[in-house]
Ligand SMILES: [Fe+2]
């Protein structure tokens with residue numbers, strides 16, 4: 128028998144109030160082992176208060192070839208940004 | 222504080238358990254089955270060495286003869302070590318190492334859970350911090366027992382052999398020592414026989430999940446608490462204490 | 474250093490001609506890298522870039538993992554509890570570095586098992602430095618001071634390397650490295666101010682580790698054929714000789730502060746250059762160690778292979794258990 132342990136992506140919440148952030152990966156045979164490995168590998172210096180592990184093969188990534196289709200349409204929607212609107216200096220609290 | 226030989230002796234038992242097991246686990250560093258396991262075993266060893274430093278330092282204060290943690294760790298011979306026989310057993314293969322961890326950490330967690338309410342503030346403080354560490358060690362070992370017991374034929378056979386090796390040393394963990402009676406009565410030390418029901422419950426539950434049998438009752442091998450150790454401890458000490466012995470008085 | 478440039482390998486990669494790549498994509502790629510943009514796993518990249526990275530990152534990962542052995546040799550004999558905890562934490566960090574780097578290489582389409590197999594069969598290399606023995610406790614000081622010192626010098630620029638996962642692993646590694654060199658220097662200070670026996674130990678360690686540390690930066694630039702391309706691709710950010718000179722310049726005053734003598738009669742401050750001049754490196758020794766003829770190369774590989782083979786039943790058991798559990802859950 129020769130079955131390699133799958134790869135898991137590790138996400139750490141540095142402190143409450145922040146989102147989980149991708150920090151790296153570990154190999155583990157099961158989810159609990161992945162959590163423990165993530166704890167032992169990525170939080171040795173008090174880097175986190177919560178962990179997520181996700182099997183790497185469960186992640187679907189966008190294709191860089193579609194970068195233009197996916198992300199460029201947002202470029203001309205400047206009206207979504209507050210700085211698009213000119214408000215006179217004497218108007219406050221807006 | 223006033224010198225208290227019994228209290229010092231008790232602190233040595235607690236410290237030596239952690240020290241000797243930490244030393245054993247550190248032997249794995251760089252040789253584990255997977256890098257992830259290497260990091261995990263080192264973390265456990267680091268926790269244990271930290272605990273040992275605290276307990277041995279306190280033993281020095283209780284003894285009142287100016288000895289520090291290092292002089293206890295590096296300049297005592299086997300007869301003066303107070304650890305249980307279980308922790309000094311050789312690592313063997315990974316199954317044997319996990320069997321030792323499983324039997325010991327489940328006991329140590331229950332012990333520290335009580336010790337954190339000790340009438341002695343220092344012991345209580347050390348235990349309060351350590352109990353969280355040890356809960357993780359027990360958790361880690363329990364899961365590995367299940368994986369190995371209910372893994373392959375080979376892992377099952379190795380785990381049974383590992384448990385078989387370690388089992389005879391577990392009786393010592395629950396042995397009431399008359400010498401500690403004053404400390405137990407004063408609410409300073411934990412009355413270890415009281416830990417047995419919870420421990421057996423934990424052990425049996427994990428073994429059932431691992432589809433393993435509880436090893437047969439047998440005559441216990443004991444003596445660690447009075448300095449009568451297995452042959453393994455002398456070798457462990459000769460390695461650990463080499464520099465301090467070869468260069469007496471040097472600072473490192 | 475951890476990524477020693479090896480001639481034979483470079484030639485193999487050079488064989489992967491860039492001419493076969495689509496010129497338009499190649500130009501776009503080169504422009505992105507030149508603009509210090511990061512390349513991410515799913516982005517298009519020339520095959521030679523991918524191969525060079527796999528070779529460099531896996532070599533680096535192997536160095537971290539084999540590098541646990543020389544220092545690991547002293548964990549059980551550390552002279553006091555403080556040193557024991559520090560050394561164990563340090564060696565554990567190196568294991569973590571190996572792990573981060575293996576994971577970074579895996580994003581390029583190779584598995585950790587394949588890389589380990591390449592190491593064990595001798596196809597993949599690791600830093601020559603770890604093929605020297607640790608004889609005394611002072612070697613632990615010398616390794617932290619010199620070897621980690623050289624490693625940091627090499628690794629800091631790699632935090633800005635062009636391949637995203639590699640750069641991110643290096644950021645993490647550099648953060649963790651910061652205590653490694655200091656703990657080594659602290660050991661050396663203690664020994665250099667200790668008993669005569671300890672001073673002798675410290676000087677002897679410097680004598681043995683100095684030249685191998687200088688070799689860690691790899692062959693001289695004129696013998697490092699791929700440097701130009703690697704620098705252009707931001708896989709390498711400074712040349713071997715530049716880094717080596719920098720290392721000598723910062724380390725010599727540190728040796729002076731210890732009252733130890735750097736074992737190089739030609740070592741001399743050159744006012745004009747603003748650098749230390751230093752003696753010739755024994756490149757025959759370097760290439761011999763690269764070929765696997767280092768003093769303890771056999772011990773190192775035997776230990777790695779043994780750990781991996783002894784661990785097989787453990788890895789298999791956990792995989793088998795996960796499978797059983799999965800089937801039981803499915804059946805419920
Ligand atoms: Fe490192």
Ligand SMILES: [Fe+2]
Pocket residue numbers: 567621624650653
């Ligand atoms: Fe390091």
